[in-house]
Amino acid sequence: MTEPLLSVEDLSIAFPSATGSVRVVDGISFSVDREVVALVGESGSGKSMTGRAIMGLLPRRAEVRAKRLSFDGQELTTLSASGWNRLRGSGLGLILQDPKYSLNPAHKVGRQVEEALLLHTKISASERRERALDMLERVGLPDPQRVYSSYPAALSGGMGQRVMIAAMLINRPKLLIADEPTSALDRGLQDQILTLLRSLSEEFGMGLLLISHDLQQVSRYADRVMVMRRGKIEEQMASADLANARSDYTRALWAARPSAATYGTRLPIYGGEA
């Protein structure tokens, strides 16, 4: 059996603080191959930190330790700065929550979508433009030409997120990490974007790591689900098996979502925590 795309073994992330070292991720292990995996947790669970550790985007004062953190055969813990620069935007891609903060408002969209090509390939300017327009169409934007020559301020939230996806996927990364890619969007749009992410990852044969706080939503799009809590992985399972989750916490998280079915009842609370 070939090695999975991403292998994480015993990863720990700690931050120094006035009261000693604070562990935000505590010895977790998992792997991601060419599949869609959801990493779910609430605020403070450590899920975002995990995503950033894989991208090498943790602040300098973070203490990262892992028995193994390898992507595509490369060990990430010992990667140099130039190594990271080569990897990000080509092998690895990252999509963040709010396109307002990831897209540079001073540059046109087209230029930002092409940027990864500029940095990692040697293709000509006209070919870059071709690929950019093609990508903008693939992510479902109705008028790629117009979007290409607009500034980010002219885009709605949903369009902006699609542009981000285009920019990140243009170089066909092997693994895409999406950290709360839809939390800033309207509910209906959220489904569209997640569907898009899923279908593109299948089409390109990518691995997709979806980080989210919404278990019910993201499980519809993932093959596997990992539930994080307080820095540890509570449980991992195929998303089809979520209804039979073993851990109380996972069950509570699953059941806590309000819906028409819960009308008139009290929503279940896990333990007695705030």
Next chain:
Amino acid sequence: MSALSVSDLSVTFQSGGKGFTAVRGVSFDVAPGETFGLIGPSGCGKTTALRAVAGLNTNWQGSITVFDEALQPGQKITGALRSNIQMVFQDPYSSLHPRHRISRILGEPLALRGMRNVEDEVRIALDQVGLPTAAVGRYPHQLSGGQRQRVAIARALLLKPKLLLLDEPTSALDVSVQAEILNLLNDLKTSHGMTFVLVSHDPGVVAHMCDRAVLMQAGHIESELDRAALSQGGWVEQLSVR
């Protein structure tokens, strides 16, 4: 008598020389004791309508009546009506003053009304929302998101309102914290005998909380939904914008 009666409400914003009509000819009635939903995609005008009822925007036309008392367009709400209509805002981080301790956030409105035993009342208010008395000495940034929202709810209840307006009260919260807050809101509604008007774009929250709702689109009411319609869920697609 309805808790809230809105008739032909229109709200127009002026910017430079142009006017933008955010709400156009909106009418609905809310029965006492029910949870009424104002739902729709972002930009449909639901929050604008809610803020007009709250008295935060006095620039409206039409008629708004709360428990048979009419709001006057162009004038700030005062007196008993002001106490009766209260609101819980979306993001507790931006509705609690960052430089005031909880004791002041909850105590000031009471002191303003000449209440004598403010400290006791504040303790009672915190107790109602499940927060310990120790919270009084804290600043908002020293509390978690869920705790802040509880303080916001406690503040909204200080004046014992009969009508509570909720502007996306849980959209900034984690799923499990949201569950607690929704439970808390429903408990308080029963114990205080309040009527809720809820604005939300989350179909799950709407389906869980609302007895009835109106769906808005581009400033006007598209359809009315009773409980049966809400349970069915056909309206969910209409919550998203292209």
Next chain:
Amino acid sequence: MSAIVQAPLGGPSFLRRVLRSPSAAVGGAVVLFTLASALLAPMIAPYDPNLQETANRLMPPSAAHWFGTDGFGRDILSRIIYGARPTLLLVLVVVLLMAPLGILVGILSGFFGGITERVLMRITDIVMSFPRLLLAFAFVAIMGPGLINGALALALTSWPAYARQARVETAALRRSDYLAAAEMVGIRGMRLLWGHVLPLALPSAIIRLALDLSGIILAAAGLGFLGLGVRPPTAEWGSMVSEGTQVIFDQWWVAAVPGFAILITSFAFNLLADGLRDILDPRHD
């Protein structure tokens, strides 16, 4: 019951936070030191600042006179210590007039908007276009030299920047949920402006103030240098520099020492301003 976040009750104390920022600590220390010297001048100055010993004119620094003596045989060290007084007094007057006036104008414009804002901002613009020092000269020329006249001129032309800043902050707050929530529970008018708007507009004003003060000190010294500040023989850094320029090549210390004092104090306020931002926001931890 929800457990309370495990943060200490008040967060680190104000003093601790000052100490954590090297700029604020150093700047603050120097400012305090200058303040202390000015206040305790009669007790710590070795000589009477106006005592002339013509036999000992223009003496270089020595054991008897740490900074030497000036053209009239007066001890420079003592004059430096006493010279802090007019400088700091001027700073105080300017601060007490300038910042509150500017902040008030700014908050009122930002909060009420409409015609209030337009009128107040136009006045602000007009005042802002006055050249500060030129106006100071004009004041002094009309009303005669003196510390207060100079201070008045500086204060009356420096408040516009505060007004502008406060207006922008208040206008942004106007749309915020903080004020909306306060209004919902019936907090209005003065109470709202004083208790809710002001605390949020104040931190940036304080930082600006600290920064401005360094400029004010230089402006005051400038006035003194040109003979438009305090009347002789009162010790004042700016006029001391002026006196010293006449003998600058041979007895450099007469001009250099007060010049240095001006530099250090001005720099200290700059450092203080630099470090204050982090300290003043309770959300920054």
